[in-house]
Amino acid sequence: xxxxxxDPRHKITKRGQxxxxxxxxxxxxxxxxxxxQTLGQGPExxxxxxxxxxxxxxxxxxxxxxxxxxxxxxxxxEIQRTEQGDSAMYLCASSLALNSGNTIYFGEGSWLTVV
Amino acid sequence: xQSVSQHNHHVILSEAASLELGCNYSYGGTVNLFWYVxxxxxxxxxxLKYFSGDPLVKGIKGFEAExxxxxxxxxLRKPSxxxxxxxxxxxxxxxxxxxxxxxxxxxxxxVKP
Numbered sequence: 001x002x003x004x005x006x007d008p009r010h011k012i013t014k015r016g017q018x019x020x021x022x023x024x025x026x027x028x029x030x031x032x033x034x035x036x037q038t039l040g041q042g043p044e045x046x047x048x049x050x051x052x053x054x055x056x057x058x059x060x061x062x063x064x065x066x067x068x069x070x071x072x073x074x075x076x077x078e079i080q081r082t083e084q085g086d087s088a089m090y091l092c093a094s095s096l097a098l099n100s101g102n103t104i105y106f107g108e109g110s111w112l113t114v115v
Numbered sequence: 116x117q118s119v120s121q122h123n124h125h126v127i128l129s130e131a132a133s134l135e136l137g138c139n140y141s142y143g144g145t146v147n148l149f150w151y152v153x154x155x156x157x158x159x160x161x162x163l164k165y166f167s168g169d170p171l172v173k174g175i176k177g178f179e180a181e182x183x184x185x186x187x188x189x190x191l192r193k194p195s196x197x198x199x200x201x202x203x204x205x206x207x208x209x210x211x212x213x214x215x216x217x218x219x220x221x222x223x224x225x226v227k228p
Contacts (some may be wrong), residue, residue: 042119042121042218042219042221098147098209098216101164101167103161104216105161106151108157
């Protein structure tokens with residue numbers, strides 16, 4: 001499978017613990033995105049990388065959230081001191097340049113449940 | 116920043132009925148528009164997209180959408196739905212000079228057999 005892959009698919013954690021999600025984008029894509037989706041809502045933009053540079057961050061991304069893409073390939077999203085409100089699906093996506101008619105491709109997401 | 120509104124939260128249709136899901140965006144400049152579908156337990160999949168040219172865009176599975184610039188709309192249509200079209204549908208927009216995609220809240224479509 002050469003699509004966007006995310007790991008783990010499901011994570012249950014206790015409030016206050018740290019969690020990390022990994023995303024492997026489509027190999028030739030230089031752009032990588034993180035979104036959050038809660039039940040009954042559309043995906044909400046969190047952050048975006050072009051190669052290894054993090055170019056944009058949403059105000060939804062509090063200081064407990066950090067994302068990296070150290071070599072411009074895979075990315076990690078870490079949530080520190082998790083809260084129950086962090087329970088959501090975290091979606092990763094990748095693309096080539098958007099203004100050239102390219103499409104954003106999404107992974108299957110990582111479900112986080114904070115208990 | 117651009118934003119998207121989907122007015123129908125939940126639509127229930129019988130098989131063979133026609134479908135139209137509304138999508139309006141707010142952004143004054145050039146936009147790219149998308150419809151994604153999310154079947155139960157699956158990831159978001161692209162149905163169709165508009166970048167330029169013919170404002171009537173045809174996608175997979177018999178779906179089409181029409182970009183009406185004066186109304187800031189990009190409604191999704193299908194002449195005859197099937198039970199397998201039961202899913203959540205998301206409209207999304209990217210502004211030409213931005214690099215993030217903004218989604219509407221989604222419309223849940225239930226097709227009764």
